Amino acid sequence: MGQPQRGTPARRGAAATHSLWFNAPETDEQIRRTLTRDRVVAEALTLIAQQGIEALTMRTLAARLGVVPGALYRHVRSKEQLQDLVVDGVLAEVDCNVNSALPWTEQITVLAHRLRNVLEAHPGVAGLLKTRDPLGPHSLAVAEAVLRPLHNAGFPPHEAGLAFFVILDYTLGFEVSSPRISVNEQRVQDAATRTRLHEFFRSLPPDLFPTLVTLGEHIWLDNRAQRFTAGINALIDGLQRAQHHHPADQCHDQL
Amino acid sequence: MGQPQRGTPARRGAAATHSLWFNAPETDEQIRRTLTRDRVVAEALTLIAQQGIEALTMRTLAARLGVVPGALYRHVRSKEQLQDLVVDGVLAEVDCNVNSALPWTEQITVLAHRLRNVLEAHPGVAGLLKTRDPLGPHSLAVAEAVLRPLHNAGFPPHEAGLAFFVILDYTLGFEVSSPRISVNEQRVQDAATRTRLHEFFRSLPPDLFPTLVTLGEHIWLDNRAQRFTAGINALIDGLQRAQHHHPADQCHDQL
DNA sequence: CGATGGCGTGAACAGCGTTCACTGTCAATT
DNA sequence: AATTGACAGTGAACGCTGTTCACGCCATCG
Numbered sequence: 001m002g003q004p005q006r007g008t009p010a011r012r013g014a015a016a017t018h019s020l021w022f023n024a025p026e027t028d029e030q031i032r033r034t035l036t037r038d039r040v041v042a043e044a045l046t047l048i049a050q051q052g053i054e055a056l057t058m059r060t061l062a063a064r065l066g067v068v069p070g071a072l073y074r075h076v077r078s079k080e081q082l083q084d085l086v087v088d089g090v091l092a093e094v095d096c097n098v099n100s101a102l103p104w105t106e107q108i109t110v111l112a113h114r115l116r117n118v119l120e121a122h123p124g125v126a127g128l129l130k131t132r133d134p135l136g137p138h139s140l141a142v143a144e145a146v147l148r149p150l151h152n153a154g155f156p157p158h159e160a161g162l163a164f165f166v167i168l169d170y171t172l173g174f175e176v177s178s179p180r181i182s183v184n185e186q187r188v189q190d191a192a193t194r195t196r197l198h199e200f201f202r203s204l205p206p207d208l209f210p211t212l213v214t215l216g217e218h219i220w221l222d223n224r225a226q227r228f229t230a231g232i233n234a235l236i237d238g239l240q241r242a243q244h245h246h247p248a249d250q251c252h253d254q255l
Numbered sequence: 256m257g258q259p260q261r262g263t264p265a266r267r268g269a270a271a272t273h274s275l276w277f278n279a280p281e282t283d284e285q286i287r288r289t290l291t292r293d294r295v296v297a298e299a300l301t302l303i304a305q306q307g308i309e310a311l312t313m314r315t316l317a318a319r320l321g322v323v324p325g326a327l328y329r330h331v332r333s334k335e336q337l338q339d340l341v342v343d344g345v346l347a348e349v350d351c352n353v354n355s356a357l358p359w360t361e362q363i364t365v366l367a368h369r370l371r372n373v374l375e376a377h378p379g380v381a382g383l384l385k386t387r388d389p390l391g392p393h394s395l396a397v398a399e400a401v402l403r404p405l406h407n408a409g410f411p412p413h414e415a416g417l418a419f420f421v422i423l424d425y426t427l428g429f430e431v432s433s434p435r436i437s438v439n440e441q442r443v444q445d446a447a448t449r450t451r452l453h454e455f456f457r458s459l460p461p462d463l464f465p466t467l468v469t470l471g472e473h474i475w476l477d478n479r480a481q482r483f484t485a486g487i488n489a490l491i492d493g494l495q496r497a498q499h500h501h502p503a504d505q506c507h508d509q510l
Numbered sequence: 511c512g513a514t515g516g517c518g519t520g521a522a523c524a525g526c527g528t529t530c531a532c533t534g535t536c537a538a539t540t
Numbered sequence: 541a542a543t544t545g546a547c548a549g550t551g552a553a554c555g556c557t558g559t560t561c562a563c564g565c566c567a568t569c570g
Contacts, residue, residue, distance in 0.1 A: 173428010234493030
């Protein structure tokens, strides 16, 4: 957006490449004249939202845009860069505004839940986020939003950094295992597979796995929201106590 | 191991496929007659340890075993199954013995650190672990080892399950972002890139990212061990307080 | 009106996971 | 002891992936 904008023929190249233009999912009312980096990223986002991250292929993305695969490389240097742009586009959906009058624990909790909800809506993107150094503008905005309450709460730089990473590590790491979409294998966690899972736990040798056998079916349920809430609450509670009580934490590195 | 064991020719098929057998990395002193599922998985593990997870390719794995790619499919149904076996092979290295006389917080802390150390030694495997339902024998052993102290400490089933997943979510999620090995791009976090990162933070607009500008360089350092220790301590501390104080945790699901 | 530069095309390349007919060799059977 | 059958590994192929590049087309600028 902002660069000099080419002209507007009725439909660019409609005579030459007739069929692709009409087979493509051009359901929008607006005429889509030419490709843009923003349009590429936007289509990648809806593709991921619909079919998951492993469906994001240069070829299928190009097909959805009514374009030959190589054309994408005019707007994106590589698939890796496209993924970086996708990550930043997803993080743009996180609302970074929090009431700074609230205690920092509340602010961080709200931000973490917002981040989780956004990542949950784009399955697989968290996996990209953890493999990259996220330095896009919206990634930075999220970082700033999380770091600011910690700083204002009086955390010294080092401890603020630790708390910051601990919170992001947990939130992103939690979302890396998003609910599987792949329907080809029965990976979807429906009632049937849950029953088979419970049978599996009952069938385990009780001498080797006593706790798993007795607790298994009470534990392996898909209560992702509850799990995240419990985790983030424990985490922030622990951070708060570490702030007040023992700023130098003991080290358990060996063993 | 256990099935009827074929014969032992001096070198199986050495006349037909002469060169491959000698070009293969047969540095071991033992004669390697034929393929085994265990040998395939073992070679995959050393390949991952040496070159990272993205170097694990059916073709290169076959080449290292002195074998044509299709031959692997006699011992492994698919690459996905191979990855599952790799995950379980890695988790076999986790020592699951803990002194059950210690407080549960100590036991869990030790286990979490051991798990982290093992995963750190096999970069990329944590990423597989979070995308699978780990039901191999060694995965189950780790689960049992973590769950048992919680159970013995009096956690009711539901709360034990929550604590269990919270600890594993954090530990595995933390390890998903292992230090990059890929040297082709300058992803390795050396001193030079750290300096460039600090310059980057100083160059940010201070009106948009005030906290990042002031705290940036004190925060983005590669203190992974310290970060993990701080996180797991805060987490377990928070879980301990939740156990004693408010067993019913408030819910922050909306917003 | 002609030159220019950017964008999409079409085709190709290397590499990936996976399949399959075939072959050689061992182990058990007759 | 000779025959049979099972099976591991071969070689080649299929369809897919990301990526590159010479080639035209077209809008714009001079």
